[in-house]
Amino acid sequence: MDRFSNLPDDVIYHIVSFLSAKEATCLKFVSKNFQNLVTIKRNVVFHHWESFKNFVDGLLAEPASYRIKRFSLKLVSMDFAQYNIVNDCLCNVLKRGVLDLELDINVKEDYILPSDVFTCKTVVRLKLGCGFVIDILPKNALLPALKTLILDSVRFYASDGCAFTRLLSASPVLEELVIDRLNWEHWKGSRFVSSPTLKRLTLRRKEWEPEPETWTDFESVSFDTPSLAYLKYKDVIPYGYPIVNLNSIVEARLTLPREVEYDYWLNRSADPSNLIRGLKNVEILSIKVLHTMDLLFYNFKEAVPVFENLIHLSVTSEADFCWDPLQILLEKSPNLKTLTIEGPLHYNFYEKLDLEAVCECLLGYSFLLSCPIKVLKITEFVGDIGEIVQMKHVLGKLPCLELLEVHVQARRDDKKLQIMADLLMLPRTSSKCKVKVHFS
Secondary structure: OOOHHOOOOOHHHHHOOOOOHHHHHHHHHHHHHHHHHHHHEEEEEEEOOOHHHHHHHHHHOOOOOOOEEEEEEEEEOOOHHHHHHHHHHHHHHHHOOEEEEEEEEEOOOOOOOOOOHHHHOOEEEEEOOOOOOOOOOOOOOOOOOEEEEEOOOOOEEEEEEEEHHHHHHOOOOOOEEEEEEEEEOOOOOOOOEEOOOOOOEEEEEEOOOOHHHOOOOEOOOEOOOOOOOOEEEOOOOEEEEEOOOOOOOOEEEEOOOOOOHHHHHHHHHHHOOHHHHOOOOOEEEOOOOOOHHHHHHHHOOOOOOOOOOOOOOEEEEOOOOOOOOHHHHHHHHOOOOOEEOOOOOOOOOOOOOOOOOOHHHHHHHHHHHHHHEEEEEEEEEEEOOOHHOOOOOOOOOOOOOOOOEEEEEEHHHHHHHHHHHHHHHOOOOOOEEEEEEEEE
């Protein structure tokens, strides 16, 4: 017989009260007594107030051995009279070893999350949304097990120091941070993402709200994340990036448009120089908006470092969008292996009388002569004469190309055959180059 089975029931209850749901689950397999006395609720989800209210009435009467692994509460709205019921429930759940806590409540600004949310020792994944305002964290704030933090439309104020900075400091093993529907200008305090352990960061802006009475100064954004490997960043560019520590960055996906209203209200030039320099170690770079290319790699070309580690570059393109920034990027990427053009090749629509015409920005594609890429992918190809001519220039300049992968938009079989024949007949500088065509 195992040692635990000889323990009195009240001692077992007391032991379980200190365990996470995961640890309690493990002990259920160790002792037969634990199997009889410990209850593990794996998934508790509520979307409606009535069912939630009934659950709370029963939960408060449960013994400490009743453990909850995942708790999710989603309410479209919550009245002031319901605040205490929700908070009583949360405080109780947090004492039951919860690992995954998800709160999606459309609340008013006067609602305050219970301080126990920020001192829970067991929670590994925490999602907060939508509309929470966090201005004060308890002095003993500590989330020692938290690895994933998801914030949706959450605002941080600075009643007692910056609440956002304090929350990150209270999460010593945090690995992933996601901030959805982000509006920095509504925050009061620093926009400083600082974490020595963070590995994945996703920032997705909701929209730019230009009314000056609704936002505070949007001066800067900083990243002190030396362990960060993955960055997905959708935002408008602030005045500057005073601190950028992305020494471990592997993959970056950037969507940084320039908003007309943003320029009008701020009437100052955004400066992404430090962000550009901070990406120097990136291995996979994806740029999702045309203007991001211009803003980062053309307007601030002096700040573009040599991307020694960059092996995969993906850029958004349109036929009439000049490739000046792409040329700069390629020249600064000596070890690039794969280039993906998300869109069509660039060519000059206005030179229809000269089918061999090449836009001035391409300099006759001479910059491709020293380009080391082995794989070129083009996601939009119609096969008209202008595109075929530009493809001829490209294939005639890339000396290391081994694979051309083209996604063609064509439905008729005769059109497909014609495009395939045209592509296969184009001369190639690289004798190793193969052509792969996908039709849609």
